[in-house]
Amino acid sequence: MKVRDRVKKAIDILNYSINNDVSLRESCKIFGVSDTYVKNVKADLVTKIKHNNKSKEEYDLFIKKYDLFRKVRGNKTTNVIEEKRTDIIKSEKIDKTINEDATEMSINYEAPADIFNKYFVENPSHIKTLDQLLEKCGVDKNEWNVKHFVLNKWDVTALIENKLVTKENFQVKATLERNKTEYEKKLWNEFLKTIRTYAPDYSGLNEFKKTGKEKYLLELSLPDLHVGKLSWDEESGENYDTKIAIKRYNDAVASLLNHISHYKDQINEILLPVGNDLFNIDNKNNMTTAGTPQHVDSRWQQMFRKTKDLMLVTIDKLATIAPVKIVMVSGNHDYQTVFYLGEVLQAWYNKNSRVSVDNSASLRKYHRYGTNLIGFTHGDQEKHLDLPYLMSEERKSDWAETSYREFHLGHFHKKKTISFVDLDENRGVKVRILPSLSGTDAWHHSKGYRSMKSAVAFLYDKNNGLVAEFNHNVL
Numbered sequence: 001m002k003v004r005d006r007v008k009k010a011i012d013i014l015n016y017s018i019n020n021d022v023s024l025r026e027s028c029k030i031f032g033v034s035d036t037y038v039k040n041v042k043a044d045l046v047t048k049i050k051h052n053n054k055s056k057e058e059y060d061l062f063i064k065k066y067d068l069f070r071k072v073r074g075n076k077t078t079n080v081i082e083e084k085r086t087d088i089i090k091s092e093k094i095d096k097t098i099n100e101d102a103t104e105m106s107i108n109y110e111a112p113a114d115i116f117n118k119y120f121v122e123n124p125s126h127i128k129t130l131d132q133l134l135e136k137c138g139v140d141k142n143e144w145n146v147k148h149f150v151l152n153k154w155d156v157t158a159l160i161e162n163k164l165v166t167k168e169n170f171q172v173k174a175t176l177e178r179n180k181t182e183y184e185k186k187l188w189n190e191f192l193k194t195i196r197t198y199a200p201d202y203s204g205l206n207e208f209k210k211t212g213k214e215k216y217l218l219e220l221s222l223p224d225l226h227v228g229k230l231s232w233d234e235e236s237g238e239n240y241d242t243k244i245a246i247k248r249y250n251d252a253v254a255s256l257l258n259h260i261s262h263y264k265d266q267i268n269e270i271l272l273p274v275g276n277d278l279f280n281i282d283n284k285n286n287m288t289t290a291g292t293p294q295h296v297d298s299r300w301q302q303m304f305r306k307t308k309d310l311m312l313v314t315i316d317k318l319a320t321i322a323p324v325k326i327v328m329v330s331g332n333h334d335y336q337t338v339f340y341l342g343e344v345l346q347a348w349y350n351k352n353s354r355v356s357v358d359n360s361a362s363l364r365k366y367h368r369y370g371t372n373l374i375g376f377t378h379g380d381q382e383k384h385l386d387l388p389y390l391m392s393e394e395r396k397s398d399w400a401e402t403s404y405r406e407f408h409l410g411h412f413h414k415k416k417t418i419s420f421v422d423l424d425e426n427r428g429v430k431v432r433i434l435p436s437l438s439g440t441d442a443w444h445h446s447k448g449y450r451s452m453k454s455a456v457a458f459l460y461d462k463n464n465g466l467v468a469e470f471n472h473n474v475l
Helices: 003-020 024-030 037-051 053-073 130-136 180-198 242-259 261-266 300-319 335-348 384-394 396-401 442-446
Strands: 093-098 104-111 144-160 163-178 216-221 267-275 324-329 355-358 365-369 372-377 404-409 423-426 429-433 453-461 465-474
Touching: 003 024, 003 037, 003 053, 024 037, 037 053, 104 130, 130 144, 130 163, 180 335, 216 261, 242 261, 242 300, 242 453, 242 465, 261 267, 267 300, 267 335, 267 365, 300 324, 300 335, 324 335, 324 365, 324 372, 335 355, 372 384, 384 396, 384 404, 384 429, 404 465
Parallel strands: 216 267, 267 324, 324 355, 372 404, 404 429
Antiparallel strands: 093 104, 104 163, 144 163, 216 453, 365 372, 423 429, 453 465
């Protein structure tokens, strides 16, 4: 589509939004374009005007309409002007309705002129302002936000005792939308309560019989799976989607467990970091936490459900070998979604003494096992050379009582090479950059970023530190 045609369409969308008092998103939907269509047109015009003076005409045309839109629709809460009324209200009334999903409320108040009161004493209960309306209806301002409101007043004149008397009529209307933060928090807590109530009861499982041989901690590290990512072989060198991601994860877990089968009876505890860009997106707009658009193969609801089921199957399998400690590690693609998954796992396993979940809000998590101290973080926020200092400050007691310490990071999808060494050791702490099972997307392929698809497992002795490392490679 030519620039002029795109600009014309964007202006039509802005006009529709202004004239019909609807959001830009709703207008874009009606015109059959993406929510960011107008924003993208504006960005394109800014770019073109720098290189081509001919684009200035289109830019001026667009920006004039865009400024008008911002002036008219810029504030969410507006006083809407309606057609003047001339009718006589016969009685005071309040109508209040809430929509089906309980996210929007409409209130309409009308007060009569009271023209038959010969003394015209002002009725103190008459509502004339928005605040009076909200107070009258008992609206919790912490739970509801005013979307728009209407204040109407008109005069009615009648003959009283041979005199023409004029009295005011009042109308106050408001549309409110529920404060999503508070409402969603309430819904989320109810959701977790339901999960805890109906979570499977694992109490019938036999307790682990100690043999006296248990001395190892097994850590399975499979970061940066990016469930939901879509890659096309012709464009990025390989195919990748949710189905492939889940298969790679299951294959890696099976392979790594097979590698440690000789030590199975000697495992005292299993450590499973979950997250580290486990999900490819963090919202319904198919974007990362920071708002970077991603190529995806499914809706965000499907992505969450399938990943949740994958984790439940994996954890149940591991729990047959030894008690499992889950450590939730948020990434730059899934900062919020990983936290939600952690809450679900915590609720699901609340009746299972074999499984514990660390879903604390801290970016960095730690696990102590004997003389071992292991830290986890995604690796995109901190300077890697600072991690040993952070560990010594954030876990002072554990630092003093341990002699083998590591920090495990994701984010880079490979072990660092060339300018980033495979293993950094500083102040007695090894900083490992762990590989990923994820496929290469179009952007990484265009930049020439390639890596071996791998997953690793570590075996720690309670007294002697790391004793073995096992690898699973996708060839």
